[in-house]
Amino acid sequence: MATKVLLTSAEVDPFAKVGGLADVAGSLPKALRRQGIDARVLMPHYGFIDSARFGIQPLFSFTYFHRSGSIDVTVSQTEYEGVTVYFVRAPWYFGNEQAVYGDWDYDMPRFVFYNQLTIEVIAELNRRLGWLPDVVHANDWHTGLTPFLLSERKKSDATFARMGSMYSIHNMAYQGDNAGGWCWNHGVPGREHPELIARGLSDNLMASAFVYSDIITTVSPRYAIEIQFPYQGYGLHDLLRTRASDLHGILNGIDTEVWNPATDKVLVANYDATDFAQKRPLNKRQLQSDVGLNVRDDVPVIGLVSRLVWQKGLDLALPAISQLLETHDVQFIGLGAGEKAYSDAFYDLGQQYSWKARTFVGFNATIANRIYAGGDLFLMPSHYEPCGIGQMIAMRYGSLPLVRETGGLADTVTNYDNGDAAEGTGFVFAWEEVDAVYNTLVWAVETFHHRKDAWARMQARAMQTDLSWSRSAAEYGKLYEAIKARHG
Numbered sequence: 001m002a003t004k005v006l007l008t009s010a011e012v013d014p015f016a017k018v019g020g021l022a023d024v025a026g027s028l029p030k031a032l033r034r035q036g037i038d039a040r041v042l043m044p045h046y047g048f049i050d051s052a053r054f055g056i057q058p059l060f061s062f063t064y065f066h067r068s069g070s071i072d073v074t075v076s077q078t079e080y081e082g083v084t085v086y087f088v089r090a091p092w093y094f095g096n097e098q099a100v101y102g103d104w105d106y107d108m109p110r111f112v113f114y115n116q117l118t119i120e121v122i123a124e125l126n127r128r129l130g131w132l133p134d135v136v137h138a139n140d141w142h143t144g145l146t147p148f149l150l151s152e153r154k155k156s157d158a159t160f161a162r163m164g165s166m167y168s169i170h171n172m173a174y175q176g177d178n179a180g181g182w183c184w185n186h187g188v189p190g191r192e193h194p195e196l197i198a199r200g201l202s203d204n205l206m207a208s209a210f211v212y213s214d215i216i217t218t219v220s221p222r223y224a225i226e227i228q229f230p231y232q233g234y235g236l237h238d239l240l241r242t243r244a245s246d247l248h249g250i251l252n253g254i255d256t257e258v259w260n261p262a263t264d265k266v267l268v269a270n271y272d273a274t275d276f277a278q279k280r281p282l283n284k285r286q287l288q289s290d291v292g293l294n295v296r297d298d299v300p301v302i303g304l305v306s307r308l309v310w311q312k313g314l315d316l317a318l319p320a321i322s323q324l325l326e327t328h329d330v331q332f333i334g335l336g337a338g339e340k341a342y343s344d345a346f347y348d349l350g351q352q353y354s355w356k357a358r359t360f361v362g363f364n365a366t367i368a369n370r371i372y373a374g375g376d377l378f379l380m381p382s383h384y385e386p387c388g389i390g391q392m393i394a395m396r397y398g399s400l401p402l403v404r405e406t407g408g409l410a411d412t413v414t415n416y417d418n419g420d421a422a423e424g425t426g427f428v429f430a431w432e433e434v435d436a437v438y439n440t441l442v443w444a445v446e447t448f449h450h451r452k453d454a455w456a457r458m459q460a461r462a463m464q465t466d467l468s469w470s471r472s473a474a475e476y477g478k479l480y481e482a483i484k485a486r487h488g
Helices: 020-034 104-129 146-153 180-185 194-199 205-212 221-226 237-241 276-291 314-327 340-352 365-374 390-397 407-412 434-450 452-464 470-487
Strands: 004-008 038-044 057-066 069-080 083-089 135-139 164-169 215-218 247-249 301-308 331-338 357-361 377-380 400-404 427-429
Touching: 004 020, 020 038, 020 083, 020 135, 020 470, 038 104, 057 104, 069 104, 083 104, 104 146, 104 180, 104 205, 135 146, 135 470, 146 164, 146 205, 164 205, 164 470, 194 205, 194 237, 205 237, 215 470, 221 247, 221 407, 276 301, 276 331, 276 365, 276 452, 301 314, 301 340, 301 365, 301 390, 314 331, 314 340, 314 434, 331 340, 331 365, 340 357, 365 390, 377 390, 377 434, 390 400, 390 407, 390 452, 400 407, 400 434, 400 452, 427 434, 434 452
Parallel strands: 004 038, 004 135, 038 083, 135 164, 164 215, 215 247, 301 331, 301 377, 331 357, 377 400, 400 427
Antiparallel strands: 057 069, 069 083
16 A cells, blocks of 8 residues: 655645745655655645636535634645645634744744644545555655654554654754743643753744654755764754654655756747757757856856855855956856845846846746856855755756855765866865855856866756755655554
C-alpha cells in the first residue's frame, strides 16, 4: 500500500508564494507522487487566492471548539498537476487577508491556530473521506506545533496512534519564538519536554518541532551541518545537536519542466545543452536590447535576481559590482525587491553606471527568465543560503553562478579548476568580504575573455547537471518509510 503523506505549509506555489518554501511545497509533492507516494498538501485558504482560476471547490465544513470559543471552518480542495491540495478557511484567522504574512501580532495567533486546525482537518479527512496520512510533513516555524499536537492527540485518539511526523527546516533564522501567550490563549497544552524546559525554549515553535518530530530534515546537506553551530544555528544549535542522528540534509530540486530553456516561452531563442553555443547568444542580445545597454557579444553580462536583504549578501555585492564597473568592461543587470536601504542602493548603482548597468526594483518574471538565459554570470554571494534556487535555475539556463561557499550553494556549484575546466560549474569564494566578491568577479571575467573553451565546457556541464526533484524525492520516500516503521 502506498505511503500516505500530508505536507502542511504556509506557502505553496502557485497559490501563495513569498520565498523558497513555496517552491518546495509546490514541487516536492509532484515528485513524490511519481515515486508512488500518495502525497497531498494542506495550506491556509488566504483571501487573495483566486479560487476560480485554480478550480478550488468547497469540500466540507465543521465547527471547531477551542478555549476562545467556536469557529466555523471550511475545507476546500483542488487537483493541481496531479496533486490534491486542501485549503482551510476560518474567519478571522484565514480567508480575508491580501498577503501571506503581516506583523508578529497578526501572524503568531493565526499560525498557532493553523497548527490546531491541521490536526482537526486530518481527523475530518479520515471520518469523511477515509483518508489518513501515515506521515504529517510540517515545514518551517508556521507549522512547528504540529508534531507536538499530533503527539498530544495520540493520548486520547487511537486513530492517530500509527501516525508519524517529519519537520523540515527551510530557514533557521525564523523560528516562531515567544509564542507562549498565544498558545495559552488558544488552549495549546504546555510543551514540557525536558530539553525545551532546560533551555527556556518552550515558547519557540521551531524548537518544539525539533523535539517532538520523528525525523528532522533541511534543504541541503551542507546546511544540515552549518545549523548545528552558533553562527547559523540562531540559538537552537545545541538543541538540534541532541537530534543529530535524526537530522538529514536533502538537497532541494527545481521543477525542470517549468525551468527549461528548451521550452521557456519568454525567450527569443530556445536551446539546450547541445545547441546553446549557437542559440543562447540570441538571448543575450535580446536582454541587452531590452534593458537599453549596448548589444555586444564580447562583454560579459553579470546578472542578479534576488531578494534585496542582508542574507543574500547585498552588502558584499553592491560595493564589489561598483568597483568592477569602474575597473572593467562589463555589464550588470539586476532585478530584485526587499529592504529599503538595499533597494535604494541597488537603484542608485543602476543610475550611477547607467551606460553599463541596469537595476530594476520589483519583480518581473520575463526579465528574470531573460537574465537567466542571457547573462554570462549569475551573482549570488549569500551570507547564508539553506539551499537556494537561483543558482540552480542559472545553471539550468547556462549562466555560470558565482557564489559563496555556504549551504546549498556549496552543495550545487562546483568551483572552476582554473584550467581547461575538467571540473567546475561556476566560481566559488569563501570569505564574507567585499574583496572576495570583487576578486572572484575579476577571475570570472578574465576566464570569460581568455578561456572561452573552458567557459563553454562549464556551461554544458552546468546545464546537464541533474537538478530535478527525482533523487531528493526518493530520499524523502526512504525517510517516510523509516517513520512508518517506528510507528508500525
